[in-house]
Amino acid sequence: MKITEFMKSKKGASGIGTLIVFIAMVLVAAVAASVLINTSGYLQQKAATTGKESTEQVASGLQIIQVMGKVNVAADDIEYITLIVTPNAGSGSIDLSKATLMLTDGNKKIVKKYAADEDAFDSDKGSLFTGLSWTNIDTSATEFGIKEIQDADNSCAAATPVINKGDVVAITISNVGGELTFDQRTSVSGTFEPEFGAPGVISFTTPATYLTQGVVELQ
Known part of the structure; x- marks a missing residue:
């Protein structure tokens, strides 16, 4: 009974290590999102150019x-x-x-x-x-x-x-x-x-x- 009460009353604390890990995760996610956005834009442009060239090649x-x-x-x-x-x-x-x-x-x-x-x-x-x-x-x-x-x-x-x-x-x-x-x-x-x-x-x-x-x- 005392052990149960002790566990209920125990509070956790976020240390500096946990905070660093959290910030690192946010930064990694931001970098990954930036890379994905840039890559998708580049691929879209390349796809449009390739589509136009392919159309010219086939139709002309x-x-x-x-x-x-x-x-x-x-x-x-x-x-x-x-x-x-x-x-x-x-x-x-x-x-x-x-x-x-x-x-x-x-x-x-x-x-x-x-x-x-x-x-x-x-x-x-x-x-x-x-x-x-x-x-x-x-x-x-x-x-x-x-x-x-x-x-x-x-x-x-x-x-x-x-x-x-x-x-x-x-x-x-x-x-x-x-x-x-x-x-x-x-x-x-x-x-x-x-x-x-x-x-x-x-x-x-x-x-x-x-x-x-x-x-x-x-x-």
């Missing part, structure tokens, strides 16, 4: 409408290749100065980029197979030329060849020096890679014979 891209070649019957070869290109449906604006054209005949692969000068750009929306489309491409450089076909908002220019919804351009490369071999029945493949988004796919087989001097549809 190039579509190759047609591939044509200019035949040199005497050399039994194709001298120039032209791609008719437009953005995919729903695609954002695409800067062609950052695009890369890759092509292979099975034995050799070439990589071409835009030369970014007036000689490699043709704003004349007239006949496709005159002027720059065939003859003004530098045969010694790793470059392609651009000719406007359709550009209602004039977004595509020599210094800033940007295409967007509804724009159609011709991308031309020279093979005058026989950089690639386009013999009869040669399988040719490649891609036209924009800075972001889906690339345009190139895949065709050259004709069985080159009988006519002029333009042939390849793809």
